Amino acid sequence: MARKILLLRFSKMQRTCAVQFVVIQKLCGEFLTIAGRSAGKVFCGVDIFYPRLLSLQFEADELLDELGLSDLLPTDAKVFCMHQGYEINYFLPISDDPPVFQFFEGQSSIAKTWDSFSSFLIASIGDHLLQWSDLN
Template sequence: MNSILQINDVYDIASYLKGKGMELEPCTADEVISLEDHFKLTLPQVYKDFLLLMGRGAGSYMRGTNVFYKDIFLLSSYAEETIRESNLKPLPSDAFVFWMHQGYIYAYFVMGSDNPPVTVFYESGEIIEFNTLFEFLKSELHLDGFVNIVG
């Protein structure tokens, strides 16, 4: 009998990964504050939760993707370069690029909510939208081959 996995928040993602033997490496509260100070903004709560649970690494979850603390400071400049080179529409002025895969796919959210929508864009111009940051993070479990998620 197959059990249905319910993933309702970032804490459930972390719990699931730990249960699969993944070693999660959290950011410190000071590191999260340093990000906010550097970018002169207040990060959404869901993103802070992600950082405080696994912001420096999460085993094979999102391995090979630039999403962890050491990369975050440069992602906006990489995205802007790709946008210029590919003649894409500029990012909104309040966009925060938090995710990059192999230099040609980027994800950002716009400030203004604790669980903002996420836009993923490819250098080809393709765009994928997620209703919330949490839905994006949950989808990464599926894309990384961990689970088929219901709900």
Template sequence: MPHTMSSFVATLLDSGIATADTVRGCTPAEVAEVRADQRVEWLPAQYEEFLLTAGRQAGDLLRGTDFFYPTVLGLADDGRELLDENDAADLLPEGAVVVGMHQGYELYWLAPSGELSWYKEGATTVHRTWPSLLDFLVDQAEAQAVARGGAT
């Protein structure tokens, strides 16, 4: 398993999910914009590393999901609204960073502990968790590689 975002990107390249020209990171100013949008003093280190390494695009990874800059801007408010509408606002811990939303009904966030949670509309519990953002990304890349008929 990759231990850094750079080694994760190498995995994406090896699997064909991305090519060198389809992996684009954010600038430090764009990372600062994400941090301000989330209204937090800091972003989890692994998320900041992700943004700087592949925060604008990571090939075909998570296609159709708002997970990349600039579509992540505004997700903190959208995510809270989704959870409020489903009587699940208590699921989002204080200081969490909303990192993704799929089609307006699935939400992904990083807790201050670094754990990534996945929520699906209509539920009052978290659908699934991963120990870290990197674990989630690796899991998603492996599932996508299998769906494409390959392996990571």
């Protein structure tokens, strides 16, 4: 009951962010447990870590609204990653390792870029290692 009362004191955006985070934490829990607030040079400059993660859904909606594409993001999309305010990565909560979709500013559609969240992580770390051999 105390949690419910506390949640009601938050603004609509704060409540939405809290709910989004619970869903994202459930699906990406192992990653967040290990990485949490940072992961060395991996994802450096990318908004994917706590606490920035909490506002990404709102920021993605705001970006798409500014671009006149407010209906592009599915209502059940869970935005877990943004890069420099022009790239949005999200998943739909349909499985324990859901596909990841991506949008870049300048596009008019969204693409399913990875078949799973785990393949997103593997590809991202692989891309990092192509440029820098050290993960720290």
